[in-house]
Amino acid sequence: MSLAEELPEVVTEKIPGPKSSALLARRDAAIPKALCGKTYPVCIKRGEGAMIEDLDGNKILDWVGGVGVLNIGYSRPEVVEAVKEQSEKYFHTIFNVIVHEGYVELAEKLAELAPVKGDKKKAYFANSGAECDENAIKIAKAYTGRQSIICFTGAFHGRTNLTMALTAKKAYAQGMGPFPAGIYRAPYPYLYRAPKGYTEEEAVRYYLDELNRVFDEGAPAKEVAAMIVEPIQGEGGFIPAPMAWVKAVRKICDENGILLIADEVQCGNCRSGKYYASEYWKEAGCAPDIMTTAKSLGAGVPISAIVASAEIMDAAPAGTIGGTYCGNPLACASALKTMEIFKKEDYPAKANHIGGMLRSRMEQLQKTCPVIGDIRGMGAMIGIEFVKDPQTKEPATELTARIIQIALQKGLLMENAGTYSNVIRFLAPLCITDAQMEKGLDILEAAIKEAMQ
Incomplete structure (x- = not known):
């Protein structure tokens, strides 16, 4: 059996x-402390599908997936063959000097696939989530001629x-200022934590009123280049943006010449039950x-993408976008095969199948475990909030935190999220088997009950 x-x-005993x-001791001696956390003492030997084997022979089910990078699974x-084949031709070109077909083909396929406005679309590449978000802001400023950006509470953009200025949780930016001017933040529609007693409709209205307040007290609407929104917040706690709110935000943007940016760094590439959540x-x-x-x-090979209409994309002045490694041939080969x-x-x-299994078990458990406050998400991007x-x-x-540590000792790797770090997020590779899902759910349920004692 593989x-x-x-x-x-x-x-092992533990x-x-x-x-x-x-190896962890060697890590601590060679690597900055900021990268040497103690929460996840896992050292990989090999990985296949949704499973890893550590250096000591422990078989661990991975519900973190490189934090959302491994939807297709390990190895x-x-x-592997597509990257190997490309590597035997050439490793690298810098695209704005030497064009390679993989970049062009991937851009064509993403332009066809991405659910953005416009009949004719264009795409280009960077290396990371932060880079693609930063480049989207560049494009928005170039197209609109405006400087201000609106982001939201709970957001993580890099x-x-x-x-870091766009990212809400300042633990990710401690001591790193000053940050760029022209960044304004509005409350994200976190319905589970909306003002007490509000219906969903009233809560959406409340969050829209708070957004409009930014125009009065922060940046006039006619000076805002873009709003950047995660269709399902990741680090913020796996919170889907309510569709009524999205519709209203789209209307506000249209009325004021503001571009709407969907940050699908984490929720994209099939995680949400659509290829892209923006669908x-x-x-x-x-x-x-x-x-x-x-x-x-890119299945783990670094690559990110920005997609918009040709009209918006072509507004960027020459020299303002691009980079040495952007759209690297190996990454494009990996992304093309992954998309296929x-x-x-x-x-x-x-x-959707995986998300259904998870929801069904957790909703049943919630009846007897009141610490499970909320179960939310879309597709297999599910968050479980503990209260x-x-x-x-x-x-x-x-x-x-206790649940995560107990589960790890039973062979299940999980990670938290949320403003209060009280959400367990589900980011397992989508190739996980039903048997692995059931076993993982057994471990999670046992860990919850043990942690409550």
């Missing part, structure tokens, strides 16, 4: 075992200077103007 089909099994502990043979927006008549995506686009597999094997359907009390909704941050 590792991709196996179930979790811990063979994780980390001795070999992993030795997919066809992707760790460059500009994207839900487009079906509702409120497609974004610009879409960014990264993470699972996603379509051929209907990965959005896999996401001390379902009435007060006080975040159960410590409980969430």
